[in-house]
């Protein structure tokens with residue numbers, strides 16, 4: 203099957219990643235062996251348009267990074283589909299998949315770990331261009347690298363070519379990572395907590411660079427963060443994840459001003475929103491800690507922490523359903539809770 207909407211750059215359907223759990227030695231001796239899995243990503247679907255920034259938010263361990271890694275093929279899927287420019291990458295042969303890989307790029311949290319300290323900045327950005335034979339002429343490669351450095355604000359670009367990662371600041375190194383990801387003119391870029399290791403004073407500048415570049419180049423951009431305020435400043439749309447599932451998804455301002463899912467309400471209540479019009483939900487504490495992704499509760503997986511839980515929630519596993527234009531939520535009681543007729 204293919205996707206025919208030309209505006210959609212990437213679409214994932216029913217993504218699942220279950221990690222097998224290694225039992226301790228003693229436990230495996232005394233217990234009957236039983237296969238257990240962490241349901242890191244458990245039936246996640248979304249589409250990102252060209253030039254759109256889509257945010258994945260949620261508490262630690264809810265499956266944000268794993269979702270990103272699955273799309274760029276760092277992690278192998280348990281099941282699901284990943285449509286890149288309309289074609290399901292999961293069905294491709296190894297050689298076809300190598301072609302598609304250049305369309306899927308990632309910017310990691312720690313730029314220092316993701317680049318070889320022995321490579322010059324020229325070589326760090328040029329390496330994938332050379333390896334994938336995207337540009338063969340060395341003068342053309344250098345020209346491309348200079349353009350990319352300029353586009354990420356490392357100017358004059360010539361001054362950076364022969365420098366090494368340790369000679370740059372954290373912000374400059376992250377800008378090099380951005381340049382390397384975008385140099386391949388990818389269809390899709392995922393940035394996983396890309397500024398959390400940077401000094402607060404330079405975060406906005408680095409984020410703005412990524413946002414402008416993806417808009418200018420028409421790249422589908424997946425922004426992963428646990429920080430809802432950051433997601434608000436960056437994203438056109440947001441998906442809120444809880445224990446491997448998306449529980450609410452819609453345009454950023456609608457979600458921030460009028461969240462429908464009890465979990466999103468609690469997340470937003472915990473964030474100082476510098477906007478007097480935003481609906482605050484202080485009366486909504488969240489109960490307990492994030493449970494493990496191993497023994498997931500029956501019915502709605504949020505029910506052990508939800509203050510609106512009723513018996514039905516323990517039986518029905520709510521699916522993400524469209525509730526209005528471009529907006530979906532997974533809660534059987536969202537109408538009552540939000541007084542929607």
Ligand SMILES: Nc1ncnc2c1ncn2[C@@H]1O[C@H](COP(=O)(O)OP(=O)(O)OP(=O)(O)O)[C@@H](O)[C@H]1O
Pocket residue numbers: 221222240241242260261262263264265266267268269428494495
């Ligand atoms: N390689 C792995 N093997 C086993 N379990 C894993 C592996 N990678 C992730 N997990 C588990 O999968 C779940 C989702 O992890 P993931 O790193 O995707 O969460 P996250 O939302 O990115 O969290 P954080 O905000 O802390 O980065 C967690 O329970 C995690 O412990």
Ligand code: SF4
Pocket residue numbers: 463464465502503504505508509510511512515520532533534535536
């Ligand atoms: S389905 Fe029930 S438990 Fe789940 S979020 Fe809605 S009200 Fe809470």
Ligand SMILES: [Mg+2]
Pocket residue numbers: 266267268394
């Ligand atoms: Mg993560």
